[in-house]
Amino acid sequence: MTLRIGLLGASRIAPKAIIGPANRHGDVIISAIAARDGAIAQAYAHEHGIAAAVEGYTDLALRDDVDLIYCALPPAGHLETCLAALRAGKALLVEKPFAMNAEQAQAIATAAGEAGRPALEAFHYRFHSMFERALEIVRDGPLGPLVGAESLFEAQIPRYPGALRWDPAQGGGGMMDLGCYPLHALRTLLGQEPELKSATAELQDGVDVTMDAELMFAGGLPARLRSSMAGERRDWITVEGRRGTLRLDAFVAPQNGGKLTLSTARGEHVETAEGPSTYDAQLAHVVAVMAGEAEPLTGGEDAVANMTIIDAMRRHVGMPVG
Numbered sequence: 001m002t003l004r005i006g007l008l009g010a011s012r013i014a015p016k017a018i019i020g021p022a023n024r025h026g027d028v029i030i031s032a033i034a035a036r037d038g039a040i041a042q043a044y045a046h047e048h049g050i051a052a053a054v055e056g057y058t059d060l061a062l063r064d065d066v067d068l069i070y071c072a073l074p075p076a077g078h079l080e081t082c083l084a085a086l087r088a089g090k091a092l093l094v095e096k097p098f099a100m101n102a103e104q105a106q107a108i109a110t111a112a113g114e115a116g117r118p119a120l121e122a123f124h125y126r127f128h129s130m131f132e133r134a135l136e137i138v139r140d141g142p143l144g145p146l147v148g149a150e151s152l153f154e155a156q157i158p159r160y161p162g163a164l165r166w167d168p169a170q171g172g173g174g175m176m177d178l179g180c181y182p183l184h185a186l187r188t189l190l191g192q193e194p195e196l197k198s199a200t201a202e203l204q205d206g207v208d209v210t211m212d213a214e215l216m217f218a219g220g221l222p223a224r225l226r227s228s229m230a231g232e233r234r235d236w237i238t239v240e241g242r243r244g245t246l247r248l249d250a251f252v253a254p255q256n257g258g259k260l261t262l263s264t265a266r267g268e269h270v271e272t273a274e275g276p277s278t279y280d281a282q283l284a285h286v287v288a289v290m291a292g293e294a295e296p297l298t299g300g301e302d303a304v305a306n307m308t309i310i311d312a313m314r315r316h317v318g319m320p321v322g
Contacts, residue, residue, distance in 0.1 A: 075171025143241025
């Protein structure tokens with residue numbers, strides 16, 4: 001059965017995140033695109049070979065040729081549009097971060113449960129084979145008892161008039177755009193929910209350009225996290241145990257030179273990223289979920305938990321939440 005996807009927003013990320021993977025998947029089509037402006041929707045549809053263009057976000061949810069909606073709007077636009085989609089019986093793949101805050105994330109998760117439809121969060125790194133390998137290593141125990149962890153995501157986010165990532169009203173800021181990845185990765189690898197111990201940030205016009213946080217996981221396991229919109233592109237995770245260290249480089253998009261390094265008393269073992277891209281793997285998981293062959297790995301209470309810690313960090317440094 002073919003999965004028909006509607007795009008919510010004429011976004012820059014969609015060609016890489018969903019349109020390309022759909023074109024490579026035999027059982028998926030992009031059936032419609034919705035934008036605030038009809039002319040923009042039409043131009044986007046023409047450029048990417050999409051059959052239908054819709055003016056207005058809520059109309060997309062009412063189409064009978066859409067099974068799942070990919071929401072790539074800024075976080076401020078997620079709540080209303082996602083609730084409308086769920087009320088119309090559509091499934092969701094929601095770009096990170098899931099919502100403006102944990103309260104909104106919970107509202108979407110609750111609505112998805114009531115509708116009996118999946119609402120996944122598009123943490124595409126989570127579905128890649130390299131991250132699955134990292135989970136296997138942490139769970140199987142070659143590191144020994146864990147003693148610490150650290151993760152970082154930095155990138156240059158250009159600032160220009162109307163730049164959404166620099167607009168606090170739209171959910172901008174380094175933690176929302178970049179830091180949500182290392183936070184989610186730490187929570188997933190360690191299999192626990194942390195407490196926030198401290199956070200510091202460099203604030204500019206209402207957004208966090210950088211954020212540094214100290215977390216504490218169960219059993220007194222400390223972890224550090226950093227995000228920055230003013231650094232050269234780099235992202236990595238380390239998990240340290242008494243018998244070894246695991247490091248993932250370029251974990252967010254390992255198809256672009258990612259590697260896994262396991263260091264123990266037996267030496268250093270390096271694995272380079274293989275297999276489908278994170279976005280192709282993400283779409284394959286979505287298809288499996290929609291077919292009833294897999295349980296969602298993201299979204300729901302996992303999304304609420306991630307937003308809860310992000311909220312705590314933002315409050316700690318004096319930023320409003322949502």
